[in-house]
Amino acid sequence: SCKGSPSARRAGSGSCFRQVGSYIQLCSLFSLSASLPGGPVSSPGSVPASVPVQMPKPSRVQQALAGMTSILLSAIGLPVCLSRAPQPASPPASCLASKSHSSVKRLRKMPMKGGTPKPEPEQVIKKYTEELKAAPDEDCIICMEKLAVVSGYSDVTDSKTIGPVAVGRLTKCSHAFHLLCLLAMYCNGNKDGSLQCPSCKTIYGEKTGTQPRGKMEVFKFQVSLPGHEDCGTILIVYNIPHGIQGPEHPNPGKPFTARGFPRQCYLPDNAQGRKVLELLKVAWKRRLIFTVGTSSTTGETDTVVWNEIH
Numbered sequence: 001s002c003k004g005s006p007s008a009r010r011a012g013s014g015s016c017f018r019q020v021g022s023y024i025q026l027c028s029l030f031s032l033s034a035s036l037p038g039g040p041v042s043s044p045g046s047v048p049a050s051v052p053v054q055m056p057k058p059s060r061v062q063q064a065l066a067g068m069t070s071i072l073l074s075a076i077g078l079p080v081c082l083s084r085a086p087q088p089a090s091p092p093a094s095c096l097a098s099k100s101h102s103s104v105k106r107l108r109k110m111p112m113k114g115g116t117p118k119p120e121p122e123q124v125i126k127k128y129t130e131e132l133k134a135a136p137d138e139d140c141i142i143c144m145e146k147l148a149v150v151s152g153y154s155d156v157t158d159s160k161t162i163g164p165v166a167v168g169r170l171t172k173c174s175h176a177f178h179l180l181c182l183l184a185m186y187c188n189g190n191k192d193g194s195l196q197c198p199s200c201k202t203i204y205g206e207k208t209g210t211q212p213r214g215k216m217e218v219f220k221f222q223v224s225l226p227g228h229e230d231c232g233t234i235l236i237v238y239n240i241p242h243g244i245q246g247p248e249h250p251n252p253g254k255p256f257t258a259r260g261f262p263r264q265c266y267l268p269d270n271a272q273g274r275k276v277l278e279l280l281k282v283a284w285k286r287r288l289i290f291t292v293g294t295s296s297t298t299g300e301t302d303t304v305v306w307n308e309i310h
Contacts, residue, residue, distance in 0.1 A: 119193050122161045125182050128195050128204040129168035132176065136167075141199055142181035151178035159183055170195075173202045190248055209307055210248045211287035212256065214240030218277065220269055228268035234277055236265040240290060240304050249292045251302055256292045258304040283309045 119127075135147040143152025147167045151157075154164035157180050166179040175197050186195060194205035219235040239262040245254050265280075267273035283289050291307040294300065 118191055121183055121186050121191065122159055124186060124193055124195060124205070125162065125168070125179055128172075129170055129179060129182065131166060131168045131179065135165075136176055138176065140167075140176075140178045140181055142177055142185055145178075147176060147178065151180040153178070153181050153184040157184040157187070170197055170202070170204070172204065173197050173200050175199045206286065207288070208286045209288040209291055210246075211284075211290045211307065212240050212243055212246075212249075212258070212292060212304060214238065214258075214261075214290075216281070216284045225266060225268050228270065228273075230270075231273075232269040234267040234269050234273055236267070236277070236280065238263045238265070238289070245292055245302065254302055256302045256304060257300070259295075259298075259300070261304075280309070 138147055139145065140147050140151070145152045150164045159180065162179045162183055164178075164180055167176060168179045168182070169176045177198075182195070185198065190208060190210055192206075192208040194203060194207040196203050196207065215238075217237045217239070219237070220232060221235065222232045224231065225233050240258045241261070242258050243256060245252050245256050249256070267276055280289070288307055288309050290304050292302060293305050295303050295305055
């Protein structure tokens with residue numbers, strides 16, 4: 001109803017009539033849609049299909065308008081079902097993945113292995129050596145002194161459990177050294193709990209390196225490498241950003257550069273290539289593929305360079 005003065009009632013009634021006229025038009029549209037091929041079809045004597053009136057937001061004004069619409073639609077014989085607008089569903093996880101070419105298969109990233117408590121240096125030396133009662137008549141290739149005399153590192157390496165004349169033999173390769181020389185060599189390295197024979201390079205324990213933090217990504221695609229036309233290709237992408245050197249690097253606290261990243265490597269996607277890939281994954285976790293040092297090509301210092309494995 002429209003209340004107020006006669007002029008206000010006339011103006012208000014015009015507004016009300018316009019609103020009612022718009023709803024009548026809306027009803028006509030619903031009635032027309034019921035008669036169209038794609039709309040709801042009612043057979044004689046059957047109950048007409050209900051017309052849903054969606055309410056995007058539960059405001060009072062829209063609820064009142066929806067109520068008026070339902071009354072008008074009911075007047076022409078169309079049942080009305082009031083409902084709220086459906087909320088957008090979250091996209092499936094498959095739709096969240098980044099788009100890539102159909103021939104490329106992306107594998108998971110390989111994070112680097114986290115730090116673990118490191119054993120005491122003396123414990124590492126005793127774990128992988130056997131102390132000899134009598135020193136053999138040969139030189140220690142670390143200090144270049146006779147094994148029968150005092151270690152050449154006795155003046156710079158102090159230990160409460162290893163004496164300056166103690167001699168030991170590595171358990172696997174049987175090479176003999178001053179135990180104090182082995183201790184000095186270990187303390188000058190990464191101190192990761194592993195030991196490597198300076199003579200034959202036999203590794204004792206799990207060796208880790210000083211590779212800065214980064215990511216290793218693996219892709220597979222159906223393009224053959226020269227000489228391997230019978231299989232696809234494995235692409236390895238290494239990426240290491242610029243950063244600050246840690247205590248295991250040559251100049252702790254100083255910035256280091258990372259030139260030429262990301263770097264790509266390729267393997268044939270066959271049994272041999274997949275075996276090499278698994279070994280490279282282990283090397284990446286153990287921080288062995290890169291290190292911080294001096295570039296052999298440009299001479300730049302404090303930069304990321306290839307390590308022993310590449």
